[in-house]
Amino acid sequence: MNTKLLILGPGAPSRETSGLGKATAHLVTELSKKNDLTLVEPRQLGELATHTNAQRNTTAFSDLSILQELATVSIEAQLSAYHYQEISHTKTMEKVESKKLHNQLTAFTEELVLAGKKIDFDLLYAHDWITFKAALELKEKFGKPLLLHVHSLDYDRNFGKEKSWIFDLEKKAMETAEAVIAISAYSKKIMIEQYGIYADKIHVIYHGHSHQKRTKINNPFTEKVVLFVGRLSGQKGPMQFLKIAEKVYEKYPDSRFVMAGDGDLYKKLIVAGAGSEIAGRFHITGHLDQTELQKLYAIANVYCMPSFSEPFGLTALEAAEAKVPLVLSKNCGAAELLTEAKLATPGDSDDFADAILEILENPTIAEAQVKANKKSIEKLNWGQSADEVLAVAESIL
Structure with missing residues (x-):
């Protein structure tokens, strides 16, 4: 028809x-x-x-x-x-x-x-x-x-x-x-x-999902990288990500945090990041094209999506494809497919930080999730x- x-x-x-x-x-x-x-x-x-x-x-x-x-x-x-x-x-x-x-x-x-x-x-x-x-x-x-x-x-x-x-x-x-x-x-x-x-x-x-070969890149950082990718608006929880980063750094100093995206809160986040105790470990890239995003996924050790309400979340699939373990909001549609991703309560910085720390401190847990995530999306x-x-x-x- x-x-x-x-x-x-x-x-x-x-x-x-x-x-x-x-x-x-x-x-x-x-x-x-x-x-x-x-x-x-x-x-x-x-x-x-x-x-x-x-x-x-x-x-x-x-x-x-x-x-x-x-x-x-x-x-x-x-x-x-x-x-x-x-x-x-x-x-x-x-x-x-x-x-x-x-x-x-x-x-x-x-x-x-x-x-x-x-x-x-x-x-x-x-x-x-x-x-x-x-x-x-x-x-x-x-x-x-x-x-x-x-x-x-x-x-x-x-x-x-x-x-x-x-x-x-x-x-x-x-x-x-x-x-x-x-x-x-x-x-x-x-x-x-x-x-x-x-x-x-x-x-x-x-x-x-559009399947891509994993990008290979020389990692410029020696620390573990926690990554946020998304529109810098209230819905996506970018200010929450800064709070999460501060809590993770307090318990795991060998860490660095990168935000990729643009939006209404960009300038506010620049100011907040500069005034934070982790200013030297907190980076905001602005908007990146897909090629540059793939480079970020390649160096990330954890992907964090602290959205207050996320109908789906395509970037979660992109991170999973790049073999990055995930910590997602419980209000996230992609979690219905990525069933082994760690979930945290929106607005609860401690819950997100604990989930990220568990991945950073336990390579076995991270590897098991990566394997499960790849299997979940391979037929999409x-x-x-x-x-x-x-x-x-x-x-x-």
């Missing part, structure tokens, strides 16, 4: 789209081998060839291999799916930023809907909140089935502190859609308990994930 898909995406992989852009790009690549599709996404967030209107073009993502042509519509936009973790310190500024964001979404939606009206499609397939408003309008106009792929929720980004208009948009979209894809059982549980979505319409489809691939997406799509036609 060749279903014509209209895919509303977040933009190709970049520092703005983070894991969302990477996962969507991999899925689109695989889906393009099996189905006719048109991809509509923001131009300025991606790495697409330059085009300014709704024309069919061949394109390629810089770090992915696309084996056949994609029909793409590139939209001018500066909207990011990750926008508001650390917006401001005052309610007045928060309202101003929220209104600005709402206006950006409205403008983006108008362009998406205009492009969508010119495209022949059987099913709408929308990724995350920045596309949901347009998806709802296109569904209302054309009466076509709607499939949502939810990579991250407002609940995750605010780690349950408050409900915004984005929460309401997500809830309405999930209620309206014929089917919703969650990227983990953990995320599905949030959809049911916090958003009130019926369990029967939610399908768990795990991310795939994006082709299988795409097949599962198509199965859900065809079930609602």
